[in-house]
Amino acid sequence: MILTAIPSVPESLLASDVELPTSSAPAPWRTRIDAAFWWHRAAPDARSVLPPELAASGVIPVTLGAFVRYRETPVGPYSEVFASPVLLRKWPVPPMHIPFMAVDSLTSVHGGRTNWALPKTLASFEWSGAAVSAVGDGWKVSAEARASTPQFPMAGGLRTLQVFDGEPRSAWVGMHGRARLGRVTVSATGPTLSRWLTPGRHPALLISDSTMNVGAPR
Numbered sequence: 083m084i085l086t087a088i089p090s091v092p093e094s095l096l097a098s099d100v101e102l103p104t105s106s107a108p109a110p111w112r113t114r115i116d117a118a119f120w121w122h123r124a125a126p127d128a129r130s131v132l133p134p135e136l137a138a139s140g141v142i143p144v145t146l147g148a149f150v151r152y153r154e155t156p157v158g159p160y161s162e163v164f165a166s167p168v169l170l171r172k173w174p175v176p177p178m179h180i181p182f183m184a185v186d187s188l189t190s191v192h193g194g195r196t197n198w199a200l201p202k203t204l205a206s207f208e209w210s211g212a213a214v215s216a217v218g219d220g221w222k223v224s225a226e227a228r229a230s231t232p233q234f235p236m237a238g239g240l241r242t243l244q245v246f247d248g249e250p251r252s253a254w255v256g257m258h259g260r261a262r263l264g265r266v267t268v269s270a271t272g273p274t275l276s277r278w279l280t281p282g283r284h285p286a287l288l289i290s291d292s293t294m295n296v297g298a299p300r
Contacts, residue, residue, distance in 0.1 A: 083199065085192070089133035089245050090201030091181045092273045093221040096191070100204065106193035107156030109253070109298035114154040117294075118214075118227045120266040120286040121146050128167035128278040131181050135245045140171030146178055147268065147279055149214050149225055153291070160187035161207040163216040163223050164200075167278050170243055177243035177252055182275065184218050198253055198299055199244035221272030223279065229264040229288050236261035236289065244299070251299040259292020 086096050096102075124143035132139070147165040162185045166178035184205035185191060194200035205218040215224040237258040243250050266286040270279040 083196075083247050085195040088195055088199050088201045089135075089181065090203075091131050091275070093218060093275055094182045094184065094201040094203045095219075096203055097219060100188075100191075102192045102195075103189050106189050106196060109197040109296065111156050111193070111197075111296045113152050113156075113294045113296070115150050115152055115257075115289060115292055115294045117148055117150040117289040117292075118225060118266050118286055119146065119148045119289070120225070120268060120284040122280050122282075122284045124168050125278045125280055131167050131274055131278060132179060133181070133245050135248060135250055136170065136179055136243070142169040142171055142176055144169050145278065145280065147223075147225075149216070149223075151209070155190070157187060157189040157193055160185050160190050161209070161214075161216070162190070162202075163205065163207075165223075165275070165279050172243075175239070175241045177241040179243050182279075184216055198242065198296070199246045199251070200242075218272075221270075221275055223270045223272075223275065224268070226267045227264055227286060227288055228266075229262040231263040233260045233262050233290065235259075236287075236292065242299075246299070253299040254297045256295045256297070257289070257292060260290050261292070262288045262290075264288045 164183035194202035
């Protein structure tokens with residue numbers, strides 16, 4: 083698999099001068115995270131950013147976005163932002179396809195692209211209390227979270243579906259720990275993000291110091 087040829091939106095393209103490491107930790111990854119996951123009804127243009135291999139799939143019109151602060155991973159701590167335009171209508175767990183993901187770790191870029199065909203690119207992150215922003219080449223995503231419930235035990239997971247050399251493969255992302263429900267106020271700019279990552283105030287799951295295990299793709 084050519085690491086620079088993974089399907090993505092323009093915001094996730096790697097700059098030509100980026101030199102990736104030659105290796106990184108193999109899947110699975112066990113991590114500790116703080117995170118804000120939010121969701122909203124998909125914009126009319128959201129489906130258009132799916133790769134050709136998934137374009138004919140049935141979809142559920144829900145967009146998912148997240149900021150994640152990794153406390154511990156096999157490649158060290160780092161920050162991440164990602165977004166999935168729609169859920170795919172596959173059962174029992176509708177997977178998300180991720181065409182946009184950015185981190186502040188070159189080793190994480192290599193690991194994400196090699197292990198899971200995740201189109202990780204580089205960005206700078208600024209955290210300030212409940213607010214965070216990520217800035218990359220020609221794009222920016224910002225979010226500010228506000229909790230609305232007490233903390234409660236959380237366990238569950240998500241499924242990803244990425245394209246490896248033309249072949250869709252799925253991976254399970256399991257999570258357990260503590261969380262709150264709340265709202266996240268989001269803004270996004272960029273060549274495509276501004277069309278499908280809808281700005282405004284959205285429902286959110288706010289996760290604190292929890293375990294996230296990212297399995298190997300199948």
